[in-house]
Amino acid sequence: MIKLKVNGKNQQFDGDPEMPLLWVLRDELDLKGTKFGCGMGLCGACTVHVDGQPTRACFTPVSAVANKSVTTIEGLSPDGTHPVQVAWQELDVPQCGYCQAGQIMSACALLAKTPKPTDAQIDSAMNGNLCRCGTYLRIRAAIHKAAAAPAKPAKAANGGAKTTASSRKSGTK
Amino acid sequence: MSRTNISRRTFLRASALAGGGFMLGIYPKAAAVLAQRQQVPLTPTDFVSIAANNVVSIISRNPETGQHSLNMLAMLVADELDVDWKNVKIIRPDADAKYGPQFTGGSTATPTNWEPMRQVGAASRQMLISAAAKAWGVAAAECTTASGRVLHTASNRSATYGELAAQAVTMPIPDVKTLKLKDPKDYKIIGTTTPDAENKDIVTGKPLFGIDVKVPGMLYAVFHKTPVPGGKAVSANLDAIKAMKGVKHAFIVEGRPLPSSFPNYLNLDPGLESGVAIVADSWWAAQSAREKLEVKWDEGKWATADSAEIAKKADELSRQPAGRTLRKDGDVEAVFKRADVKVVESAYVFPFIAHAPLEPQNCTAHFKDGKLEIWSTSQTPQIGKTIVARVMGLPEKDITVHMIRAGGGFGRRLYNEYMCEAAHISKVAGAPVKLLWTREDDMQHDYYRSGGFQYLKAAVDNSGKLVGWHNHFVGYGEGETFTHAGEVNGNEFPSRFISNFQLQATVMPLGIKTGALRAPRSNVYGWVYQSFIDELAHAAGKDPVQFRLDLLAAGPPAGTQGVMNPQRMIDVVKLVAEKSGWGKQKFPKGRALGIGFHYSHLGYFAEVADVTVNANKKIKVNKVWVAGDIGSHIINVGASENLTQGAIVDGMSEMLQEISLKNGRVEQTNYHEHPLVKMSQTPPIEVHWIKSNNSPTGLGEPALPPILPAIANAVFTATGERIRTMPMTKQGFSFA
Numbered sequence: 001m002i003k004l005k006v007n008g009k010n011q012q013f014d015g016d017p018e019m020p021l022l023w024v025l026r027d028e029l030d031l032k033g034t035k036f037g038c039g040m041g042l043c044g045a046c047t048v049h050v051d052g053q054p055t056r057a058c059f060t061p062v063s064a065v066a067n068k069s070v071t072t073i074e075g076l077s078p079d080g081t082h083p084v085q086v087a088w089q090e091l092d093v094p095q096c097g098y099c100q101a102g103q104i105m106s107a108c109a110l111l112a113k114t115p116k117p118t119d120a121q122i123d124s125a126m127n128g129n130l131c132r133c134g135t136y137l138r139i140r141a142a143i144h145k146a147a148a149a150p151a152k153p154a155k156a157a158n159g160g161a162k163t164t165a166s167s168r169k170s171g172t173k
Numbered sequence: 174m175s176r177t178n179i180s181r182r183t184f185l186r187a188s189a190l191a192g193g194g195f196m197l198g199i200y201p202k203a204a205a206v207l208a209q210r211q212q213v214p215l216t217p218t219d220f221v222s223i224a225a226n227n228v229v230s231i232i233s234r235n236p237e238t239g240q241h242s243l244n245m246l247a248m249l250v251a252d253e254l255d256v257d258w259k260n261v262k263i264i265r266p267d268a269d270a271k272y273g274p275q276f277t278g279g280s281t282a283t284p285t286n287w288e289p290m291r292q293v294g295a296a297s298r299q300m301l302i303s304a305a306a307k308a309w310g311v312a313a314a315e316c317t318t319a320s321g322r323v324l325h326t327a328s329n330r331s332a333t334y335g336e337l338a339a340q341a342v343t344m345p346i347p348d349v350k351t352l353k354l355k356d357p358k359d360y361k362i363i364g365t366t367t368p369d370a371e372n373k374d375i376v377t378g379k380p381l382f383g384i385d386v387k388v389p390g391m392l393y394a395v396f397h398k399t400p401v402p403g404g405k406a407v408s409a410n411l412d413a414i415k416a417m418k419g420v421k422h423a424f425i426v427e428g429r430p431l432p433s434s435f436p437n438y439l440n441l442d443p444g445l446e447s448g449v450a451i452v453a454d455s456w457w458a459a460q461s462a463r464e465k466l467e468v469k470w471d472e473g474k475w476a477t478a479d480s481a482e483i484a485k486k487a488d489e490l491s492r493q494p495a496g497r498t499l500r501k502d503g504d505v506e507a508v509f510k511r512a513d514v515k516v517v518e519s520a521y522v523f524p525f526i527a528h529a530p531l532e533p534q535n536c537t538a539h540f541k542d543g544k545l546e547i548w549s550t551s552q553t554p555q556i557g558k559t560i561v562a563r564v565m566g567l568p569e570k571d572i573t574v575h576m577i578r579a580g581g582g583f584g585r586r587l588y589n590e591y592m593c594e595a596a597h598i599s600k601v602a603g604a605p606v607k608l609l610w611t612r613e614d615d616m617q618h619d620y621y622r623s624g625g626f627q628y629l630k631a632a633v634d635n636s637g638k639l640v641g642w643h644n645h646f647v648g649y650g651e652g653e654t655f656t657h658a659g660e661v662n663g664n665e666f667p668s669r670f671i672s673n674f675q676l677q678a679t680v681m682p683l684g685i686k687t688g689a690l691r692a693p694r695s696n697v698y699g700w701v702y703q704s705f706i707d708e709l710a711h712a713a714g715k716d717p718v719q720f721r722l723d724l725l726a727a728g729p730p731a732g733t734q735g736v737m738n739p740q741r742m743i744d745v746v747k748l749v750a751e752k753s754g755w756g757k758q759k760f761p762k763g764r765a766l767g768i769g770f771h772y773s774h775l776g777y778f779a780e781v782a783d784v785t786v787n788a789n790k791k792i793k794v795n796k797v798w799v800a801g802d803i804g805s806h807i808i809n810v811g812a813s814e815n816l817t818q819g820a821i822v823d824g825m826s827e828m829l830q831e832i833s834l835k836n837g838r839v840e841q842t843n844y845h846e847h848p849l850v851k852m853s854q855t856p857p858i859e860v861h862w863i864k865s866n867n868s869p870t871g872l873g874e875p876a877l878p879p880i881l882p883a884i885a886n887a888v889f890t891a892t893g894e895r896i897r898t899m900p901m902t903k904q905g906f907s908f909a
Contacts, residue, residue: 033378134822
């Protein structure tokens, strides 16, 4: 039985201890925000925080995070108001959006250590996160914007339109 | 996410609106498939519904893979409808022919939707006006609209769309021929920036993508496919696999034969390759079992395919008479013999490359009682439904395809074999199944951008004019058939601009599948032709920009739609030269500018790269300037800049990538062997638009091709070494 804390909540897992944390999060705990991209720690789409450290969940066995505290994209804020999430929305960073949870988790880990990073510090912290759509310039700008934001989370200004999907409704019930 | 009670919504039926004029200029096979779909008349279709609380729901019919068509289509409707964007809710529909084409490819979303989606908005607005005019006993012509209200100024009356919606649906549907569209100066949404409507779900990690789909009772599948194309799984240790923890089913999939040697996979995909499917109660259990799988394969006739052998063969073929001549203008051989010309010969070599979207292929399917429900990230969900119907022997009416946001497409999801696989596995397993490929599966079972070899020979005369051009293309195919999306086209620039021009081709057999990768053909031919033109400019002793302008000026006037209009290209070349300060700076040794331009997918792009190359052949791209002409409007300003910058990064990555074959198998497995450019390698990218007097066209693709030659040409000027082989790492170059 492996005990861990995920987004502040105690969890237990009694399956294969070799199962990567990614699949425990996604398929056992139903936290779908952390993404599978390569399975080898090459792309960063699966980045989460383990005791505050950015960690690639796709090749971290769940046994390695026993008694540790894991934060996923879902744990950053209940409503998308973390300054990094706000900056991402304001600058309309995503194209396909698939890598962005991992990008945001790496960015948050950087800002926790280096509140006002330079371009070079951002590049160095973010180089392990691939974006197949090539949104790097906006990611870098959003990190600067979040760094400049007041400590108190601001309200997201998301241009208006919302989407819904009949397909998603049935797909996630 | 707010949802409106359907009973409180009133649908506006905008029926019989035209599907919109179809254009040439996307890749021909996609155009043919799309045109076929386009013939379905837009029967009464629910695109717009307005709730009593004035929330306007708009169907955005295309699959979203990151190109922002989700917003774009709704923006067109909303602007003509005259509602505020903040009151718009975008609805993603299922795949259904009643919506007309639902197709993400060939940069077609803008040109195929610009007219019909604005018409949907305008027709809906007209019906709301009619309803108000009737209620007030006034002439419709006296009514105006603003921000979701109909106004009658003379009597100082107004009503919200929500108040009028119930009445509006009973109004006659305006004839599309008399429908008045907005004067562009009155656009309030078109030409602004609207952030992706799903951004909040993206940044908070909501289940949004294909991989996130979950249905009750769902099992998880992996599919271990033949490593050699056309191979067959003969036997496997299925009993041992089935005994493993969590495994529910393990079985051999027979596979289906190709319909022909080089089919158009877009609509003739065989659907199922042979392999072994493993179904388990978790994906990890299925994947863990797979590691113990032992399969006996009949590898078939492609088991010895080898990239080094192919290259050797191509070189031999290049020295033999070509298989056929695709275009012949004038007499190139005579020109090459002239005493007053300088002849340049070069061979350009380019590899297969993979799409590698970050979300690996996946699909969820549920076969039950003869009916099939599919959740798919396909770029061509309607076509996918047709293919699945054929493979599964089901009528299309018994198949439901839900469209799901895709983690990148780039053309990979034009093809639908994962839908067939998931459907088949669900049927055998008797349960809903989510099939998820690994990255390795994705990289080794792609429809690759076709590789090839171009043997070029050209002549410039004493005045520096390009007077003859010969190209012997050695590619893949059989007889007169090229491999899918791997053909050469006799209308491609610089044909028609040189009076002595010959394009010939020879094909070699090939086992692996090929397909359309973002800006198919253009993504590599742009580099070949613009690099060789650069060689010719240097041979002629002319400035590379001036040499190009002279060549464009000597071309035929604007031709038919879908063929490059030289003046539009001249304009973007001049603009990018001006913005980049071309010819105005003196650079130290090792630093230079390079230019490239390319016309594709109806878009005109010229790009300049500023590079510094160090002694270890590391290329630092200092800056990139882009000038583009995609018509009169940049519909979503922010998204267009984002997409253009992404195209530059994508094009840079392609300079590093290769898929090679050994023993019939793809050698590369993951991103470390098929790299993507990283943040630190990404230059500042300045994007400039010419808003020409032409109908707006798409942006998914045309910004990509010029960046490869722009960088390669800058590298030549900086170092004296010409990049003639991709990936450029084969010549020792890489990005700093």
